[in-house]
Amino acid sequence: MTSDNYVLCDVGWIFRLSATLYRLLPxxxxxxxxIAHYASVNVAKLMPSGRAIVNTAGGKMCITPRHPADLQRAWGVWEIDLQSFIKKTLKNGHVFIDCGAHRGTYTIMASNLVGSSGKVISIEPFQDHFECLKFTAEQSLYDNISLVNAACGSTSGRAMFSEQERHIDEIGISVECVALDDVVSKADFIKIDTDGRELDILKGAKKLIQNGAQTIVEFSDFQYQSLDVLWRDAHTFMAELGCRPYVIRKDGSLGPEVYTVDEIKDRHVLFRNVNSPLENVV
Known part of the structure; x- marks a missing residue:
């Protein structure tokens, strides 16, 4: 099976053995x-090049076997907190926006959870990831995924995107940019994992958030942004929209309301919309 210049390979017996053994661990x-980092880095060296369709905790998806993070996705140990939260909270009929979809870990999971009456809007700017994402979308049990090959921002139009740094920047290539408010009129959940420009994306989703969307943001400390400033500005902006921040625990439950940058570093934060009910979360 091919798409453009991408060939799907057979992951081989080493991958299947490693996946089985990892799932048998306590x-x-x-x-x-x-342990996940150490194991995936070493097993990845033995994997074939190319792309492969594998089973994951959320459903079948396309991965790059030589990428350690993709092995962790296949083993079911990638971002356990967010996977657990999504499994607990997404229901049939929900609309889920995957902003910064990468290869589709949460796209395929959400698609299978929201079912035929739900919808998933999956947005990814990088062509390499997007090609893999298309393979992943084809594995869904339902025809409910809309793919958008674009970046997200405060307004729709064009943006400069730096492929080297993997984030939107003033230096780079020009790519299509969309404001989430221009993509869909209603959403139950928005997941943002974009390694930069989160505040701009939140601004572009203001109407969706005001209309009840629950918003998940990964806050990571990268050299091209000040996490202190990002957290302060995002916290202030979301508070004005009636949203309170809670760290998502490993079991998918919510911790207490958070206030400081030290509490959210390298964590997924749910900005819980107090004007909209959120079921199945404790």
Whole structure:
């Protein structure tokens, strides 16, 4: 099976054995980030090049076997907190926006959870990831995924995108940019994982958030942004829209309301819309 210049390969017996053995580990070891990193880095060296369709916790998806993070996705240990939260909260009929979809980890999971009456809008600017994302979307049990090959921002139009730094920047190539408010009129959940420009994306989704969308943002400390400033500005903006921030725990439950940058570094934060009910979350 091919798409443009991408060929799907057979992951081979080493991958299947590693996946089986990893799933047999005691939960405390299986959920250890350090063990997952060490194991995936070393197993990835033995994997074939190319792309492959594999089973994951959310459904079948396209991965790059030589990428350690993709192995963790296949083993079911990638971002356990967010996967657990999504499994607990997404229901049949929901509309889910995957902003910064990458290869489609949450696109395929959400698609299978919201069912035929729901909808998933999956947005990814990088062509390499987008080609893989298309393969992933084809694996869904339902015809409910809309793919958008674009970046997200405060307004729709064009933006400069730096492929080297993997984020929107003043230096780079010009790409299509969309404001989420221009993509869809209603959403139940928005997931943002874009390694920069989160505040602009939130501004572009203001109407969706005001209309009840629950918003998940990953806050990571990258050299091209000040996490302190990002957190302060995002917290202030979302508070004005009636949203309170809660860190998502590993089991998918919500921690207490957070206030400081130290509490959210490298964590997924749910900006819970107090004007909209959120079921199945404790």
């Amino acid at each position: 939960r405390v070891l299986r959920n250890s980030a350090k």
